[in-house]
Amino acid sequence: MKKILILIFPLFLFSLNATAQDSIQVIKNSLNDQLTETFEKSNSYQEYKVIKKVKLATLKRNILDTVAALEKNINSQEEALGIRNKEIDSLRKNLNDTKQNLAISKEKEDGILFFGTLVSKVTYNTIMWGIIIVLLAISGFLFYRFLNSHKITNAAQLKMAEMEIELEDYRRNSLEREQKLRRKLQDEINKNRKG
Structure with missing residues (x-):
């Protein structure tokens, strides 16, 4: 059993390394480059293109990962935008309050209480x-x-x-x-x- 594990473990590490290199290579290439490469390396059959399932799965995974990353980026930017909008609203409210307080202060400074x-x-x-x-x-x-x-x-x-x-x-x-x-x-x- 130990021998099997010893033999399987290096294979497992090798396959993990190969997958990591693929994903690193995928990350380096843009989706457009990956689509172009997949299309160019695919075979033609009559008027159809035959794409290997592994390449198609990798492309699909990369597209989904990219879409997920973009959605995550969009969500984080929307959250940041929401936070900034809240800050802007808070600052506007503070500005309006400050303007009102300034107007009241100027009115008090320029005025005198006379019979209440x-x-x-x-x-x-x-x-x-x-x-x-x-x-x-x-x-x-x-x-x-x-x-x-x-x-x-x-x-x-x-x-x-x-x-x-x-x-x-x-x-x-x-x-x-x-x-x-x-x-x-x-x-x-x-x-x-x-x-």
Whole structure:
């Protein structure tokens, strides 16, 4: 049994080596070259080509291997393409998020919260200067009214003082007249008593 194994084992290695060389040779040749070689080395019978079964099987195996390798390559490229598409979609999403965040940041940078509402700095400045101008106008109007009413009050106080002086003069004059009339009345009473 050992002798048989010893004899079969080198044959097995030789056939494996020969098959490996065939497959290496097949790999070196393209399918087109292999088809051309098979067609050229085949025999002709009337209008038919006779191809050896071994060559046909080898060609079939090589074609199937090539197709399998190409399919595997296509699948791996499709997977890589799918991964790249996912990465591109992820990057696009990140880019859109970044753009939105940038727009929000610019809006916040260019804006001011005013009564809970985000307004642009230009609008805020316009509102503030408008309020300041309105307040200055109201203050100016009230100051003018104050000065005007102060003048009127001063004029009224001056007239009142003049009227008080006139009233005092009138009282004094009335008192003097009254006193003169009482004297005259007393003088008349005294004349009538004497006379």
